[in-house]
Amino acid sequence: FECLDQVKRAGYERPGLVLTQDAHERTMHCWAAAYQFYMSQKPARMRIPLRIASPGNPRALRSWLKTNRPDVIVTQDESMLHDVEALGFSVPRDFGVAVLFWRNEKSRCAGIDTRDEALGARAVELVVEQIRNNQKGLPRDPETVLFDGIWRDGPSLVRCEPAALE
Numbered sequence: 001f002e003c004l005d006q007v008k009r010a011g012y013e014r015p016g017l018v019l020t021q022d023a024h025e026r027t028m029h030c031w032a033a034a035y036q037f038y039m040s041q042k043p044a045r046m047r048i049p050l051r052i053a054s055p056g057n058p059r060a061l062r063s064w065l066k067t068n069r070p071d072v073i074v075t076q077d078e079s080m081l082h083d084v085e086a087l088g089f090s091v092p093r094d095f096g097v098a099v100l101f102w103r104n105e106k107s108r109c110a111g112i113d114t115r116d117e118a119l120g121a122r123a124v125e126l127v128v129e130q131i132r133n134n135q136k137g138l139p140r141d142p143e144t145v146l147f148d149g150i151w152r153d154g155p156s157l158v159r160c161e162p163a164a165l166e
Contacts, residue, residue: 001034001038003100003111004038006110012071013071014072015048016065016070016072016074017050018051018053018073019031019052019075021054048070061083062087065089071096074097074100075098076099076101078103092155096156096158107152107154110152110154110156110157111151111154112149112150112152113151115147115150119145122147126145
């Protein structure tokens with residue numbers, strides 16, 4: 001789980017995963033499963049439960065933050081940044097934020113660049129190949145195309161020494 005590895009390298013020790021129900025379902029629970037496995041490798045006192053949050057409802061997030069005290073939030077996109085700021089928290093002063101879908105150079109968050117342009121280009125190549133081969137309809141042998149994401153630094157994370165977080 002590249003994002004969790006990156007925040008750990010930056011010195012964060014208590015990541016908390018916050019997802020919307022929509023993101024949780026669209027990823028077929030894969031992010032949650034990876035996070036739960038990651039947490040299972042930590043001592044019990046360091047484990048933070050997954051939080052499924054409603055977007056635009058920052059008050060529901062407040063008690064989870066106070067109870068679990070993550071030093072970094074990992075989430076699907078920048079929308080969670082707005083919710084935590086609406087609660088009066090300052091990122092990265094109070095905790096860091098890393099996103100699983102980093103979108104562009106103007107992003108206020110560090111996170112994983114999912115390389116949508118490369119994926120789109122490959123999709124076009126596949127369609128052109130089908131046209132050239134006079135293939136119509138759904139392919140007999142469907143393909144799944146994945147590209148490795150690229151970590152992008154951003155102002156929502158600071159490099160810190162683990163002892164500074166206690």
